[in-house]
Amino acid sequence: KDTEQRQKLANVVILATGGTIAGAGASAANSATYQAAKLGVDKLIAGVPELADLANVRGEQVMQIASESFSNDDLLKLAKRVAELAESKDVDGIVITHGTDTLEETAYFLNLVEKTDKPIVVVGSMRPGTAMSADGMLNLYNAVAVASDKQSRGKGVLVTMNDEIQSGRDVSKAVNIKTEAFKSAWGPMGMVVEGKSYWFRLPAKRHTTNSEFDIKQISSLPQVDIAYGYGNVTDTAYKALAQGGAKAIIHAGTGNGSVSSRVVPALQELRKDGVQIIRSSHVNQGGFVLRNAEQPDDKNDWVVAHDLNPQKARILAMVAMTKTQDAKELQRIFWEY
Numbered sequence: 100k101d102t103e104q105r106q107k108l109a110n111v112v113i114l115a116t117g118g119t120i121a122g123a124g125a126s127a128a129n130s131a132t133y134q135a136a137k138l139g140v141d142k143l144i145a146g147v148p149e150l151a152d153l154a155n156v157r158g159e160q161v162m163q164i165a166s167e168s169f170s171n172d173d174l175l176k177l178a179k180r181v182a183e184l185a186e187s188k189d190v191d192g193i194v195i196t197h198g199t200d201t202l203e204e205t206a207y208f209l210n211l212v213e214k215t216d217k218p219i220v221v222v223g224s225m226r227p228g229t230a231m232s233a234d235g236m237l238n239l240y241n242a243v244a245v246a247s248d249k250q251s252r253g254k255g256v257l258v259t260m261n262d263e264i265q266s267g268r269d270v271s272k273a274v275n276i277k278t279e280a281f282k283s284a285w286g287p288m289g290m291v292v293e294g295k296s297y298w299f300r301l302p303a304k305r306h307t308t309n310s311e312f313d314i315k316q317i318s319s320l321p322q323v324d325i326a327y328g329y330g331n332v333t334d335t336a337y338k339a340l341a342q343g344g345a346k347a348i349i350h351a352g353t354g355n356g357s358v359s360s361r362v363v364p365a366l367q368e369l370r371k372d373g374v375q376i377i378r379s380s381h382v383n384q385g386g387f388v389l390r391n392a393e394q395p396d397d398k399n400d401w402v403v404a405h406d407l408n409p410q411k412a413r414i415l416a417m418v419a420m421t422k423t424q425d426a427k428e429l430q431r432i433f434w435e436y
């Protein structure tokens with residue numbers, strides 16, 4: 100392309116963090132057995148020459164890890180780099196390549212703390228680039244297409260997987276072996292086909308420029324942990340997490356965020372000791388936890404996560420607790436975001 104044509108294209112930065120999209124297997128038949136986080140960002144970009152038709156693309160390797168190993172420090176590092184780039188006049192959109200295991204957590208975190216309406220798109224793949232029918236090339240192409248499109252502005256952090264444009268708040272890994280892995284209980288926001296976006300809905304929850312949180316004001320995140328509800332559960336894990344320093348415990352509850360009678364007294368005690376108790380649900384296709392349903396949250400001074408799954412509830416709790424330690428204020432935040 101000549102200089103004039105290039106100047107008309109959007110400038111998109113790809114921040115690479117690892118994952119299967121940067122993975123490699125021993126043979127083309129290895130779609131599930133491979134090593135994540137092997138290929139550098141330059142190779143990822145070189146692997147999809149058609150990106151140059153969509154945007155002026157450049158890459159940065161922020162880290163090279165499998166996303167299950169993401170720490171809070173990694174989240175902060177990535178989010179601060181995104182904020183710097185979003186402030187730059189030379190950047191129109193940002194794509195983040197990411198392992199799919201915690202992609203939904205990072206996407207939601209960025210959705211809460213990035214003060215920009217420039218498109219931020221998080222993308223991964225379910226098969227490494229070395230596999231037959233690898234999905235990473237198309238997912239990356241779609242991510243750059245969405246990130247370079249002015250229509251994507253102001254819609255919150257987005258995720259492009261399997262031709263769908265999903266809200267980073269809502270989307271979750273629902274299947275771990277299919278390319279159709281990412282779902283939202285409330286449906287995708289749009290589709291991206293042959294580099295063109297087709298939009299159908301907008302997020303109703305507060306995000307990015309309309310968020311009260313700003314990554315520039317956050318230098319550390321409080322420890323928030325998750326404990327799982329199931330039949331015959333004991334209070335051992337909850338107590339151990341609190342002893343380990345958790346400032347809030349997300350109850351990954353059964354059904355409606357219900358809590359076993361064997362666990363309730365320990366959670367009431369922990370709350371009296373200052374630990375926040377946040378009830379969510381571990382049901383697969385969209386939990387929906389309401390205040391004072393199943394448990395007397397007003398009396399216990401507990402919080403409900405409403406439709407946020409436990410791992411997303413952890414993200415919001417950490418961000419919210421950089422500003423408040425009041426359970427009522429936390430609950431307000433859980434309704435609004």
Ligand SMILES: NC(=O)CC[C@H](N)C(=O)O
Pocket residue numbers: 117118119120135164165166167197198199200201223224225226
């Ligand atoms: N499909 C994937 O990206 C999973 C690979 C790895 N567990 C990760 O999350 O980085």
